[in-house]
Amino acid sequence: xxxxxxxxxxxxxxxxxxxxxxxxxxxxxxxxxxxxxxxxxxxxxxxxxxxxxxxxxxxxxxxxxxxxxxxxxxxxxxxxxxxxxxxxxxxxxxxxxxxxxxxxxxxxxxxxxxxxxxxxxxxxxxxxxxxxxxxxxxxxxxxxxxxxxxxxxxxxxxxxxxxxxxxxxxxxxxxxxxxxxxxxxxxxxxxxxxxxxxxxxxxxxxxxxxxxxxxxxxxxxxxxxxxxxx
Numbered sequence: 271x272x273x274x275x276x277x278x279x280x281x282x283x284x285x286x287x288x289x290x291x292x293x294x295x296x297x298x299x300x301x302x303x304x305x306x307x308x309x310x311x312x313x314x315x316x317x318x319x320x321x322x323x324x325x326x327x328x329x330x331x332x333x334x335x336x337x338x339x340x341x342x343x344x345x346x347x348x349x350x351x352x353x354x355x356x357x358x359x360x361x362x363x364x365x366x367x368x369x370x371x372x373x374x375x376x377x378x379x380x381x382x383x384x385x386x387x388x389x390x391x392x393x394x395x396x397x398x399x400x401x402x403x404x405x406x407x408x409x410x411x412x413x414x415x416x417x418x419x420x421x422x423x424x425x426x427x428x429x430x431x432x433x434x435x436x437x438x439x440x441x442x443x444x445x446x447x448x449x450x451x452x453x454x455x456x457x458x459x460x461x462x463x464x465x466x467x468x469x470x471x472x473x474x475x476x477x478x479x480x481x482x483x484x485x486x487x488x489x490x491x492x493x494x495x496x497x498x499x500x
Contacts, residue, residue: 307408314403319396324359326400329368329385329393338385341374345383368392 289297312323331348332338340348346356360383363369368389374380385393412420
């Protein structure tokens with residue numbers, strides 16, 4: 271949507287701050303890049319692993335905690351999904367054997383969602399090809415300075431949106447993307463978007479991708495579950 275043209279019929283005492291040509295190029299470039307990149311990554315992910323982007327989001331987010339168990343309300347909030355959307359998608363993933371669900375021990379109306387062995391195997395299998403796609407179509411096209419600038423831009427916008435979300439009463443602002451980070455754990459390696467993605471110059475990093483937003487700890491563990499509801 272173009273936003274830089276003057277529209278006399280919309281004139282008011284507080285005139286809109288239409289974008290300059292420079293700002294318009296940046297805005298439209300971002301929108302076009304986001305559309306094309308999302309489509310390419312989704313195509314590659316489905317081709318290589320049979321997973322959809324929402325599938326990968328759920329699997330990688332569940333893998334963020336040691337026992338891969340999240341209270342349903344916390345998981346929906348982390349993904350910035352409605353509880354209804356999460357319920358329907360988890361039902362489909364459960365039918366495929368990727369995740370399982372059980373009642374929250376301390377809250378009969380709550381549910382805990384966790385990765386199955388098949389879900390873990392699927393995530394570990396999918397992550398290497400997915401990160402190659404992210405590198406090929408995005409990360410390795412950028413210089414280190416551009417990556418740093420992108421991280422700073424993301425942090426600025428995310429902080430603003432988090433504040434807007436809290437002021438509007440929407441609660442915590444959820445994560446903005448799937449994790450591609452590999453991290454050693456007691457049972458091996460898990461995957462998501464590498465935090466601090468590496469560059470083509472070969473600088474060593476701690477992961478397989480980038481994660482936007484801040485971590486929201488899961489409230490349910492193996493032996494406990496918070497009573498608070500989403």
